[in-house]
Amino acid sequence: MLQKASEEIHRALYMKSLRKGLSRSVNRLVPAPYRILDRWRYLLGYTEEIREAKEKVLNDIDYYIDATMKMVEETKGHAYYAKTKDEAVKLVKDLVGKDKLIVKSKSMVTEELGLREELDRDNTVFETDLGELLIQFSRDKPMHTTAPAIHITREKAIMLLKRHGVKVRDNMSTMEIVGMVRLFLREKFVKADAGISGANSIAADTGSIFLVSNEGNIRNTTSLPPIHIAITGVEKIMPTMELAFKQAVTQAAYAGLYPPTYVSVISGPSSTADIEFERVYGVHGPKEVHVILYDGGRVEALKDEVISEQLYCIRCGRCQAECPIWQLVGNTWGGRVYGGPMGMGWTAIIEGIEKASSLSHFCLLCGKCREVCPMKIDMPRIIRYLKMYYFKYVK
């Protein structure tokens, strides 16, 4: 494993296109959160509240899973708990059926499940986040948690879009390219049989899902198709709606885009009470909302005092952008889904500690990740622990 990872990273160091794409984007990505935090200083207070709330939720996870599911049902949604990847994929497949058109918004949990590939066997699936659409077309893995196509240059983006039927030309400006993608996806949104999303957070006291986006794709994905399926890791549960909002916007801020253009709050299917105040469901938005709370190793990880700290992560990707190794090779340094500093803890959670331990050796232990993390996760401690594990049990 160590040898294989080492070869991949070595190859990435010589990939001109990857290096060019990363260096162009990193120069914009790194300074953005500093400017935001300097201007909207209350966000620093939010991070402390979120960390405290996460401690509460993770210390009593069974209660919070149960409470969230009950509230989803109370708002006329359907709630499910999936312990394993197979269970989660089966749930979605059963809900969607076959030969359907599916639009999907970017979600790292669905990457964990390989959901697009699974559904694509019997259906047609389109990613609707532009970055993730480029990842779908290039059959690559996301290189950053919030900016998946950060390593793809403009030139490569045009080539990929052209190859998949988007009417772009070589000399088009970024705005013109985006206009063509808008046209390409518009028809899919309208015709889709189901929309699939993740969630930035979910409130236990109301069952509401919070989703942040800038492109507007999440609004279309979650409101135009008749069925909306949301899948989220159990660590995204927040005790209250207020804290769920704070978690969602804080993630956007630390990802470098604040204020976010859209924050969607979804509490069950669309409804009306306009005739004699009788509430009926299924109006202009989805007729059905299904919420899947996914475990996938998270609950088991709570037993490990060191690794479990990674579950405080709000997936902003700031530790990746600031990491000197990630800046060179992106998520090539990482497991199947997650890379960079946060990717070590997450790989241990979802793919096993042995795999993560082999990857840990590429870290320099400079400590920058801990300094910039909104949740103050001690990633160097997690990585030292993984290195020790490797020499004790794997080597």
Ligand code: SF4
């Ligand atoms: S570990 Fe911290 S900095 Fe990295 S993605 Fe998670 S919350 Fe953001």
